[in-house]
Amino acid sequence: MNSLSTNSANSPVAHCSSIFHLIDDPRLTKDPYVFIDNGMLVVENGIIIAAGERNEIEPTLAVDCKIVEHPNTIITPGFFDLHIHFPQLTTVAFYGEQLLGWLNGIIPEEEIYKNPEIAAERAKIFLKETLRAGTTTMCAYGSWAKESVDALFSEAERLNLRLIAGKVMADRNMPDGISITNPKDDYEHSSELIEKWHGRARLAYAVTPRFAISCTPEDLKVAGNLMKENPGIYMQTHLSENPKEISFTLELFPGRKSYLDVYDHYGLVNERSIFGHCIHLDDDDFKRVSETGAVLCPNPPSNMFLGSGLFKFEKAKEYGIRMGMGTDFGAGNTFSMLQSMENAYKTAQLQGYSLSPFEAFYHATLGGARALSIDNKVGNFEIGKEADFVVLDACCTPFISWRMEHAKTPLEKLFVLMMLGDDRAVKHTYVYGNPVHSRDS
Structure with missing residues (x-):
């Protein structure tokens, strides 16, 4: 047959x-x-x-x-895509600058996802494309609006997908044209979503500070509290993607010794933490990640697109880091994990490290499952x-x-x-x- x-x-x-x-x-x-x-x-x-x-x-x-x-x-x-943005369907292939300037151009589009009908329509498109690329498990960022996450979880439940997702927390330094949240609403809306979706079907919630630049200390405290109050949920955010991003972060959080230390200070570095990009980490950072069991997720397509830099695959191997891999769609210009693996190989080659197809497929399959602590299931x-x-x-x-x-x-x-x-x-x-x-x- x-x-x-x-x-x-x-x-x-x-x-x-x-x-x-x-x-x-x-x-x-x-x-x-x-x-x-x-x-x-x-x-x-x-x-x-x-x-x-x-x-x-x-x-x-x-x-x-x-x-x-x-x-x-x-x-x-x-395939496992451990870093992908649902609200960036219409801003993928957005010509222009490196990270911070690029974000100012694309983030206002996320405002529309507060409309439940639009969010539901785009969730269907988004998940159809990820399945067409062979991705069956992903960690996805919603917009600041809880409606975006409701729509994405609802469609994933219909398809019986494994999905980890969360609403973005951002209470400062957002571009004109987009609403900012506040710590109280971030706590209440995230708690509502956790209660409704986490552990339902094949779904799980991730507390999702957009990145340290977009969050006040009070908002990061809320993120830490949400994790303490809800054992078993995840945390996802961006880390050390771009040199200017790192400098601005350390200006905003004086007294912290590194970008990673900002998150660590608020209780956000543990075995349920998934950090996207992680290009410019030093040895102390790698050591701390290894100690805590946190997950690093390089996103080679977007790192190339934005000129952010080269993830240190060999250094991650040296420190025994738990890893996944992602596309970072829509800074990444593809839904395809095969293309992410291709870019990963080239990234490693530029640093004198030969990334075998076995290692690449590992990060996109079993390694992704281990990174999420679900390798007993998938x-x-x-x-x-x-x-x-x-x-x-x-x-x-x-x-x-x-x-x-x-x-x-x-x-x-x-x-x-x-x-x-x-x-x-x-x-x-x-x-x-x-x-x-x-x-x-």
């Missing part, structure tokens, strides 16, 4: 393809992956019940098991995990098809997709075993 739809009785479905997933961190382990040329992934009720060689699994299938053929493809776990194809996966087309363009004929090893095949692929390579995306994107339909 070749139908992609699941049947109404929730019978098992066996997907036939090459299969690739990580079983450990390639920065630490010599053989951290599984690659099976003629593989089979069996899913029942949204859960993986078998994964391995087809000739071993097929004889054991239940009589009612549906078989779906995916010729010339590689099945991988769904991130690879271990039996019992939730079936979020992507079917990558090895013949998605004529040239990639030709190039794949000359790729002999798993490393070569993955590297071709990583360097030449984009959303066109994503043939199908499955969430909890159900098809949510099919490229040709």
